[in-house]
Amino acid sequence: MQYTKLGERGPTVSRIGFGAWAIGGMNWGRTDDAVSLRALHAALDAGVTFIDTADVYGFGHSEKLVARALSERPGTDVVVATKAGNDFYHADAGDDKGYGPIRQNYDKDYIIHAAEQSLTRLGVDALDILQLHSGDREQLDRDDPWDALATLKRQGKIKHAGWSVQSFQETTQADILDAHHDILDVIQVRYNLLEREAEKVLFPKAQQYGIGVIVRIPILFGLLTGKFTRDSRFGEDDHRKMNLSPEKLDEHLKQLDNLQPLYARYPDQTMTQVSLRSCITHPACHTAIPGAKTPEQATENAAAGGMQPLTEDDLKLVP
Numbered sequence: 001m002q003y004t005k006l007g008e009r010g011p012t013v014s015r016i017g018f019g020a021w022a023i024g025g026m027n028w029g030r031t032d033d034a035v036s037l038r039a040l041h042a043a044l045d046a047g048v049t050f051i052d053t054a055d056v057y058g059f060g061h062s063e064k065l066v067a068r069a070l071s072e073r074p075g076t077d078v079v080v081a082t083k084a085g086n087d088f089y090h091a092d093a094g095d096d097k098g099y100g101p102i103r104q105n106y107d108k109d110y111i112i113h114a115a116e117q118s119l120t121r122l123g124v125d126a127l128d129i130l131q132l133h134s135g136d137r138e139q140l141d142r143d144d145p146w147d148a149l150a151t152l153k154r155q156g157k158i159k160h161a162g163w164s165v166q167s168f169q170e171t172t173q174a175d176i177l178d179a180h181h182d183i184l185d186v187i188q189v190r191y192n193l194l195e196r197e198a199e200k201v202l203f204p205k206a207q208q209y210g211i212g213v214i215v216r217i218p219i220l221f222g223l224l225t226g227k228f229t230r231d232s233r234f235g236e237d238d239h240r241k242m243n244l245s246p247e248k249l250d251e252h253l254k255q256l257d258n259l260q261p262l263y264a265r266y267p268d269q270t271m272t273q274v275s276l277r278s279c280i281t282h283p284a285c286h287t288a289i290p291g292a293k294t295p296e297q298a299t300e301n302a303a304a305g306g307m308q309p310l311t312e313d314d315l316k317l318v319p
Contacts, residue, residue, distance in 0.1 A: 001015065001016070001046065001048070001049075001302065001305045001306050002014070002305055003015065003049065004286050004287070005286070006050075006079075006214070007186055007210055007212025008211075008212075009160070009185040009210065009212075010129070010286075011079045011128060012049075012079075013079050013286065013287050014047055014048045014049045014050050014287065014305055015280050015287055015304075016048060016276060016288055016289075016301055016302050016305030017048055017049075017050035017051060017214070017287050017288065017289040018040065018048050018050070018052070018292060018298065019052050019290055019291040019292070020051055020062045020066055020291070021053075021057045021291055022293045023036035023039065023040070023062055023065055023291075023292075023293060024057030024058025024059075024061050024062035024065075025058040025061050025062075026058045027099055027100075027238065028240075029235050029238040030237070031293055033065060035294055035295075036065055036293065037065060037068065037069050038294075038295045039292045039293060039298045040065070040069040040298070041069060041072070042298040042302075043292065043299075043302055044069070044076060045299075046298065046299050046302035047306075048078075048298075048305070049077060050078070050080075050081070051066055051078060051081070052080075052081045052082075052216070052289040053066050053080065053081070053082050054082055054083035054084075054086070054133055055082060055088075055114055055117065055121075056083070056086040056099075056133065059100065060117070060121050063118055063121040063122050064121050066080060067123045071123070079128045079129065080122060080128050080129075081128060081129035081130075081162065081214070082122070082127060082129070083130070083132070083133035083134075084114035084118065084132065085104060085105065085106055085111065085132050085133035085134070085135050086102045086104060086105075086133050086134075087102065087103050087105035087110060088100065088101060089113075089114075091103045098239065104135055104136060104139055106132070106135055106140070106142060106145040108145070108147050108151070109148075111144070111148035112148050112152060115127060115130055115148075115152055115158060125156075126156055126157055126158060127152075127157065128160065129159070129160045129161075129185070129186060130152065130160075131162035131164045131187075131188055132145050132149070132162070132163045134164045134165070134167065135166065137166075137169070137172070137173060140173070146180055146183055153183075160186060161183050161184055161185055161186075162184065162185060162187060162214075163176070163180075163184055163188070164187070164216070165188065165189045165190070165198075167190045167217075170189055170190065170197040170198040170200075170201075170202045171197055171202065174201040174202040177206065177209055181205075181211060185211065185212060186212035186214060187202075187206060187214070188213075188214040188215075189202060189213060189214070189215065189216065190216055191215045191216075191217070191285070192215075192217055192220050193220075193224060193259060193262075193278050193279075193318060194220060194224070194256070195217070203282060203284035203285075204284075207283070207284050212286050213285045213286055214287055214288075215287065215288040216288075218288040219275050219290050221239075221243055222240075223249075223256070224256070224271060224272070224275035225270070225271055225272040226256075226271040228244070228249060228253070230249055230250055232249060233246075255319070259318065259319075262310075262314060262318060265314060269304075269307070270300060273300065273301075274310075276290060276301060276304035276305075277304050277307050277308070277309060278310055278318070280305075281309035281310040281315070288304075
């Protein structure tokens with residue numbers, strides 16, 4: 001495993017982290033906590049020192065599982081990032097958008113309250129990183145969320161402040177870095193071989209301001225592992241029923257066909273590993289956080305963190 005500093009002000013982390021959405025027990029189909037814990041331990045055994053979660057993943061369950069895994073490894077030095085802004089405490093069925101009853105809440109008092117709940121679930125005195133969780137522009141244009149981050153930093157309840165950029169808004173929201181780079185230490189962004197909008201404006205700004213970049217959805221919900229076909233279908237309790245609908249699968253698999261010459265250059269590596277290597281090849285990107293529901297997936301993912309970046313010749317094969 002290779003390690004790097006997460007931007008100029010962030011902590012040192014492994015190049016491949018562990019994305020803990022899927023182990024939350026919601027939105028990814030059936031999960032088993034015992035298997036999820038083994039997946040976390042497998043990642044840590046493989047050198048992963050960065051775990052990304054959120055309060056809303058399983059409505060607190062993901063954070064609790066992360067805390068349990070770390071309690072079973074006393075003395076292990078791991079950076080845990082979590083998120084706030086998706087309010088499941090005060091939502092009802094009328095707020096349901098397909099991920100359970102959730103509504104955006106970026107009021108200053110709410111963000112501070114949510115952070116304090118995460119502190120309790122994770123069993124720590126200070127959160128390593130707290131990220132605003134993919135808010136709409138109207139929420140991020142308010143002073144409240146940024147005042148909340150500043151207050152939490154001043155109180156010593158968070159060590160680093162972050163922002164998870166809303167999917168498909170990587171360019172339209174990029175100017176937020178101009179306004180708030182003084183408070184932000186890291187950002188998290190959707191980026192993978194098929195979705196590269198962040199390269200245009202957001203990454204150059206992050207480099208300009210010395211902000212760390214966490215890459216989420218690096219294997220596109222599993223599609224870039226090569227395990228899905230046009231006949232793949234997902235259950236009602238799996239968000240991929242929407243995000244990898246038959247129409248989207250067909251479109252993405254056509255794009256994936258064009259990447260086969262790249263994968264063919266590395267017959268000793270899995271498609272997953274080549275896909276992950278691509279995400280941490282861009283000089284703006286510091287770590288990628290693929291999800292894993294099994295120890296085998298966690299080990300395969302982590303191995304990519306010890307591999308070299310893609311070469312210039314490799315990148316010529318990316319459409």
